[in-house]
Amino acid sequence: MSSEAAVMDVPHVGASTGVTNAKLGIWLFLASEVMLFSTLFTTYIVLRLGSSSWPRGWNVLNVPLGTVNTLVLITSSVTVVMAYAKAIERKRGQFRLFMSLTIALGVLFLILKGFEWGQHFHNGEFPSTSIFLAAYFTMTGLHALHVIGGLITNSILLWLSETQWDHPLFIGRVEAAGLYWHFVDIVWIFLFPALYLL
Amino acid sequence: METNHHNQSWMKKYVFSTDHKTIGLQYMFTALSMLLIGFIFVMIMRWQIAFPYAPIPVLGRWLPARLAPNGVMTGAFYNSLGAMHGTIMVFFGIVPLAVGAFGNYIVPLQIGAPDMAFPRLNMLSYWLYLTASILLLSSFFLPGGAAQSGWTSYPPLADFNPGQTAWIVAMLFVITSSLLGAINFLTTIINMRAPGMTLWRMPVFVWSEFVASVLLLLAFPPMEAGGVLQLMDRVLHTSFFLPKEVMIFGVLYKGSGGGQPLLWQHLFWFLAHPEVYILVLPPIGIVAEIIANNTRRPLHGYKIIVSSMLFIGALSFVVWAHHMFLSGMSPILANFFLVTTMIISVPSVALLTCLIYSLHGGSIRFNTPMLYALAFLPMFGIGGLTGLPLGLTPTDIYLHDTYYVIGHFHYIVVTGSIMAMFGGLYYWFPKFFGRKMNDTLGQIHFWGSLICMNGIFFPMFITGMAGESRRLWVPTAQLHDLPVQHWNVVSSVSAWALFLFQLPFIYNFFHSLFHGEKTVENPWHATTLEWTCPSPPPHGNFTKPVRVYRGPYEYSLPGAHRDWIAQDIESEAAA
Amino acid sequence: MxxxxxxxxxxxxxxxxxxxxxxxxxxxxxxxxxxxxxxxxxxxxxxxxxxxxxxxxxxxxxxxxxxxxxxxRPIIYGLLALVAFFVLFLYLLPMTDTIATSGRRPAQAVTTAVEATR
Amino acid sequence: MSGYYRWLGLPVEASGYAHSIDDGLLLIHAAMLAIFVLWGIFFAYLLIRYRRKDGVPAKRDSGHGGWGSLVPDFIVMAFEIGLIVLYAIPVWSRIKVDEPMGKVNTIDIVAQQFAWNVHYPGPDGKFGKTDPKLVSFTNPVGLDLKDPAAKDDIVLANEIHLPVGVPTLFNLSSLDVIHDFSIAPFRLKQDIVPGMMIPVWVTPTRIGTYELFCAQLCGFGHSLMHGRVIVESEKDYQAWLKSMAPAQAASQPANSANSF
The missing domain is CATH 1.10.287 (Helix Hairpins)
Structure with missing residues (x-):
């Protein structure tokens, strides 16, 4: 225990839990993120209940583009789990392929989102225009920020796979990044119907 | 990766260190100075409360005319002092001291871990906290001045008052810092306990940090979301918390409307109530450690104490709206929160009962830490009891937002948490620095602080009963406060006296850092693991692998020749 | 499967x-x-x-x-159950409050974006 | 400003339910005092009895058993449950949930930053329409004078006249931020939230002048935002109502620093 190998070098598995620090840590972080996005959904529900009429998503938002975005994010969820699978099978080439695919899909998602927002701004629809748009911009904005965070993490892992492919903690970190990315996808799975379809 | 510890640069070893002990001390020094700053704010406020419209004696001349024209404090400056006092003490003072300083330093030692689970995340938490503190304090120099709508910052006032944006950004930083800290703590406590250290052999302090971290992890994000919404309201002119026709400074605000001011209160108090349990649980853990050590007997009802803490942790999420009985929330919902509030008072009483029963049959030593721990019990009792009329809906109609409320929570936080943490400082100072703090100065500091604190807060019950409402810039403007105005003067004088009694503590603290009486590894003959390693512990904490064989408070075993057995000693004979 | x-x-x-x-x-x-x-x-x-x-x-x-x-591992299920418990209250109670006090609030019609901008 | 202080320093009881709230306060404080004194004595006894004496080791358990030691807590819990069921919920519902029956004197209170605007319906008993766009310095409530019902409405600043014994319903609304309509002798307190109309009722039972103040931080002038509540006999109230009616052509401007 007191050896110089600092805590960070060996994947420490909890004696009683059988879970590595990284996995427990990322699940704790996702727990707090669930609370964060649940608060945004509570706000959305409370604001909607408080108002007598609420615009339908169809006539305000671009639903086809939203659908495409959802499919993009789902595909990226698949590619990130494939990347994790290849990391376990120690196939670096395929890992880098799938991870770059994930990053590409993430960037595509942001581009489509940026285009959609641009469309709204062009029509003069800003967060201050109506409470529906305020909720829309806040929720999709905070989600986009989380997507950007995930992209940065994934790119760092892609870049690290060059030098630290054999680092004992590398697979744990890929798993953690994958779990976070799946969470970001799940938030969008709930966000899309709530804002666009109801 | 981690370079060999010996030849690390001074910068890496002391400033950008990832060692939980150095980070713990960084938190401690920053949190103590923030508490002092918050206390200075309140001393200035007390002048205005005691002698409204009288120019502030010393400081009046130096304050800019915008804040205090010819020395007399303006309403806006008073409100910003009040808001900053509340925010600094709660989010930048006590939580970083209780969780950041004591938690960071002591928890890994008490569970036999070499360091926290994520050392770099630990360092990031501290630096986020420091950035937030600097941003918050510098908000005084912004054009509009610091935030002025109370530490609760209710919209629509907070949507238009100056200084709120800096407050929200600082809050987002400190919330992220505490959030990352909570992840670190929970992973460490759950995953990195020494072999043999089962959950039910953990010291009560570790349990209290565990529950506090769960609350930190799950209660903070809602207010972070609320802060983002309020930031959007202020910066992008959305109307999350603004109804349709709201007027701002007499002009009809052309926002989109549709928002609800009560939504912020729900989100804020969803955090703020677990927050107040985060403020009080770790100090209760410290008091339990000190009492067990100085009565030389195991704590009475260890299982009751731990299950009470877990019960408080779980319930603290469904009690929040007892702050909102009169806020326009539906009265029927108030009945629900009335019941949950009364349920949560039961484990708090059970905690106190067990701590008092732990004195029974002990051999009590009245050294400085024990004095603080013993003083905590009746003071926390008064704080808890005065919560009863505030928790019941009809009596809360009268006492809501009066000085009675201020007396109630200050009794729990000041004479409770802060006194307990002073005790923790005296108790663990030998472990931090290998030296003892002077006892006579400690006694002076103790008795002086205890008397002055009661001098400040007991009159608040009297003024509160007379109906004096809180946050009054000029209390004498309201005629029904005039008969009790002299009690405000008593409180103010006691507050200034309390500052004088902090001077021996500050001197004692810094003097003992270098010239305190050198001590052995375990001066208090305590049984928990942090006393089995050298003080101050080296990097990696324990010189030999740690294995735990017994519970945390094995004192006065019959037949043993010593009245304490450390947790990592296998058989009594070897003791 | x-x-x-x-x-x-x-x-x-x-x-x-x-x-x-x-x-x-x-x-x-x-x-x-x-x-x-x-x-x-x-x-x-x-x-x-x-x-x-x-x-x-x-x-x-x-x-x-x-x-x-x-x-x-069960620790992860435990954590998610704890979060679900708190999220439930985070949803239910503010919703009940909004429904219960709807009588007090003059209904605010939320116009669609297009009408609002005209 | 009449008002003497009973035990516990409470202001005079001047409304129907003030007594029931005071009963709760007195009962709870008596219980708190008893609990604190009993525990205090036991605490002092323990400190003296079990202080460190040479040669006397500590006993490992206090012989009170685990859950047995919580008997006093169960007693306190039973007391609390009793308080909730017998006192808190009934009184709270009576004050905050039920509406007063029979002849009710309705007054609109429109709070604004640092002044109370009191809007009487006037003899015709109907409130004139109000519109926020019409709010101005001379028309603080935004009264639409074209509406026939608004002709005889009376708008006062920081002053409320109430007939004694008649249940009064206040409809609380705010123009700008959250205020708190609070009259200590009535034991009446209710936050006012903009965008909401919150009904609150009270039955004044004692003639006299009391102070109305704001109990929720509403800006730098929060402590200066207070007014007078004059409870008078039915006869005086009717006389005052008549005296106000003709002079009601232009409503009184609201000024923040009230002189009385």
Whole structure:
């Protein structure tokens, strides 16, 4: 225990839990993120209940583009789990392929989102225009920020796979990044119907 | 990766260190100075409360005319002092001291871990906290001045008052810092306990940090979301918390409307109530450690104490709206929160009962830490009891937002948490620095602080009963406060006296850092693991692998020749 | 369903590519389904139920198979149960308050974006 | 400003339910005092009895058993449950949930930053329409004078006249931020939230002048935002109502620093 190998070098598995620090840590972080996005959904529900009429998503938002975005994010969820699978099978080439695919899909998602927002701004629809748009911009904005965070993490892992492919903690970190990315996808799975379809 | 510890640069070893002990001390020094700053704010406020419209004696001349024209404090400056006092003490003072300083330093030692689970995340938490503190304090120099709508910052006032944006950004930083800290703590406590250290052999302090971290992890994000919404309201002119026709400074605000001011209160108090349990649980853990050590007997009802803490942790999420009985929330919902509030008072009483029963049959030593721990019990009792009329809906109609409320929570936080943490400082100072703090100065500091604190807060019950409402810039403007105005003067004088009694503590603290009486590894003959390693512990904490064989408070075993057995000693004979 | 994903070394679940592809197909199909369902203008109650139901199915697919929660340690299940307990109250209580005090609030019609800007 | 202080320093009881709230306060404080004194004595006894004496080791358990030691807590819990069921919920519902029956004197209170605007319906008993766009310095409530019902409405600043014994319903609304309509002798307190109309009722039972103040931080002038509540006999109230009616052509401007 007191050896110089600092805590960070060996994947420490909890004696009683059988879970590595990284996995427990990322699940704790996702727990707090669930609370964060649940608060945004509570706000959305409370604001909607408080108002007598609420615009339908169809006539305000671009639903086809939203659908495409959802499919993009789902595909990226698949590619990130494939990347994790290849990391376990120690196939670096395929890992880098799938991870770059994930990053590409993430960037595509942001581009489509940026285009959609641009469309709204062009029509003069800003967060201050109506409470529906305020909720829309806040929720999709905070989600986009989380997507950007995930992209940065994934790119760092892609870049690290060059030098630290054999680092004992590398697979744990890929798993953690994958779990976070799946969470970001799940938030969008709930966000899309709530804002666009109801 | 981690370079060999010996030849690390001074910068890496002391400033950008990832060692939980150095980070713990960084938190401690920053949190103590923030508490002092918050206390200075309140001393200035007390002048205005005691002698409204009288120019502030010393400081009046130096304050800019915008804040205090010819020395007399303006309403806006008073409100910003009040808001900053509340925010600094709660989010930048006590939580970083209780969780950041004591938690960071002591928890890994008490569970036999070499360091926290994520050392770099630990360092990031501290630096986020420091950035937030600097941003918050510098908000005084912004054009509009610091935030002025109370530490609760209710919209629509907070949507238009100056200084709120800096407050929200600082809050987002400190919330992220505490959030990352909570992840670190929970992973460490759950995953990195020494072999043999089962959950039910953990010291009560570790349990209290565990529950506090769960609350930190799950209660903070809602207010972070609320802060983002309020930031959007202020910066992008959305109307999350603004109804349709709201007027701002007499002009009809052309926002989109549709928002609800009560939504912020729900989100804020969803955090703020677990927050107040985060403020009080770790100090209760410290008091339990000190009492067990100085009565030389195991704590009475260890299982009751731990299950009470877990019960408080779980319930603290469904009690929040007892702050909102009169806020326009539906009265029927108030009945629900009335019941949950009364349920949560039961484990708090059970905690106190067990701590008092732990004195029974002990051999009590009245050294400085024990004095603080013993003083905590009746003071926390008064704080808890005065919560009863505030928790019941009809009596809360009268006492809501009066000085009675201020007396109630200050009794729990000041004479409770802060006194307990002073005790923790005296108790663990030998472990931090290998030296003892002077006892006579400690006694002076103790008795002086205890008397002055009661001098400040007991009159608040009297003024509160007379109906004096809180946050009054000029209390004498309201005629029904005039008969009790002299009690405000008593409180103010006691507050200034309390500052004088902090001077021996500050001197004692810094003097003992270098010239305190050198001590052995375990001066208090305590049984928990942090006393089995050298003080101050080296990097990696324990010189030999740690294995735990017994519970945390094995004192006065019959037949043993010593009245304490450390947790990592296998058989009594070897003791 | 296909065989259980067994635990490879180091606690990492053995990958099962075929399963992932099936899940991918299901998710894509469900996405199109939920858009289709919303296209046919159900009354508010069933519309919310349908959208929410499909979203729950989709997210549980992702959580169980992609996040390998299908056979995970109890500590993670405990943590998620704790979060679910608190999230429940985070939803229910503010909603009850808004419904209960709706009488006090003059109804604020939220105009669509287009009308608001004119 | 009449008002003497009973035990516990409470202001005079001047409303129907003030007594029931005071009963709760007195009962709870008596219980708190008893609990604190009993525990205090036991605490002092323990400190003296079990202080460190040479040669006397500590006993490992206090012989009170685990859950047995919580008997006093169960007693306190039973007391609390009793308080909730017998006192808190009934009184709270009576004050905050039920509406007063029979002849009710309705007054609109429109709070604004640092002044109370009191809007009487006037003899015709009907409130004139109000519109936020019409709010101005001379028309603080935004009264639409074209509406026939508004002709005889009376708008006062920081002053409320109430007939004694008649249940009064206040409809609380705010123009700008959250205020708190609070009259200590009535034991009446209710936050006012903009965008909401919150009904609150009270039955004044004692003639006299009391102070109305704001109990929720509403800006730098929060402590200066107070007014007078004059409870008078039915006769005086009717006389005052008549005296106000003709002079009601232009409503009184609201000024923040009230002189009385």
């Amino acid at each position: 296909t065989t259980q994903t067994s635990h490879a070394a180091g606690g990492h679940a053995a990958p099962n590519v075929k399963l992932y592809m099936i899940i991918f197909g299901a998710l894509a199909f469900l996405t199109l389904l939920t858009v289709l369902v919303s296209y046919i203008h159900l009354p508010p109650g069933p519309a919310v139920a349908a959208a929410l139901g499909i979203a729950v199915v989709k997210s549980s697919l992702v959580v169980l198979f992609f996040m390998h929660l299908i056979n995970e």
